[in-house]
Amino acid sequence: MQRACVMLESMTINVELPPAEAEVVPGVPWGAVEAFPTPAYWAYQVMARRIEARSIQYKLGKTLREEVGACLLGGHGIPASIGLLAYHHLKAKGAFEAEAPEEQTLFQWLSEPMHHEGRLVRYRFASQKARYLAAAMRKLAQEPSPEQSGRALRDWLTAIPGIGYKTASWVARNWLDADDVAILDIHILRAGVLAGFLDQELTVERNYLALEAQFLQFSQGLGVRASELDAVIWLDMMASPLTVGATLNALPESKFKAKHAPSRARSQRRDTDTHQLALLG
Known part of the structure; x- marks a missing residue:
């Protein structure tokens, strides 16, 4: 069992997660909770936001x-x-x-x-x-x-x-506030390939529904809502362009890497505007 904690002003709340070697879905281990961007890392990020009451508001319109x-x-x-x-x-x-x-x-x-x-x-x-x-x-x-x-x-x-x-x-x-669909933008795709829960040989242009099914299965394996997971991954990946770029560059050469690895120029930008979450795409 892995243990992490969320520190609030007046208390510390412990979070328990499966062992790093356990599989969240077949063939995908939980990994270490402190290691970006493992499945355990994403599960902890979602749980920490819940505990800290930092909910993410999606809706933009009134109609x-x-x-x-x-x-x-x-x-x-x-x-x-x-x-x-x-x-x-x-x-x-x-x-x-x-x-x-x-x-x-x-x-x-x-x-x-x-x-x-x-x-x-x-x-x-x-x-x-x-x-x-x-x-x-x-x-x-x-x-x-x-x-x-x-x-x-x-x-x-x-x-x-x-x-x-x-x-x-x-x-x-x-x-x-739906949990039966997934918004598969480049940030979600990169996170899925790095953590191993999305097949890097598939593309959103040809295989959107297959990739969506993999994402939804992954969120169920983590025991978190797909909408929460989508939003948390997007925010974290957007906020960490240098880390994401370095991690992707360490991957073996592949079609995915050639097409989706961020350029050095783009990796220098850091944009954490929370308004972008509602307009993510």
């Missing part, structure tokens, strides 16, 4: 339309702060109300310069995202969304142009 809008405006190629800025910019103009504006109107709004940290910025993919947003708002206005499970909502959302498994899972996790 599903707002949540879909926020997630569509973030994601790959969009800095989280700019995605949030664009979301609030469109929300202030009524983009996510019952009477959704036309695509051209959304494009005009997204093309407007926005104030960010003392300077004017522009949203990069205004035309593309305006098209996707218009289609999403039409579907949400015309059809009742299934909300009996995260997976049902996720699969329904993937019928919208521009919304793939990751974005749809992101919306479902945020909106329903």
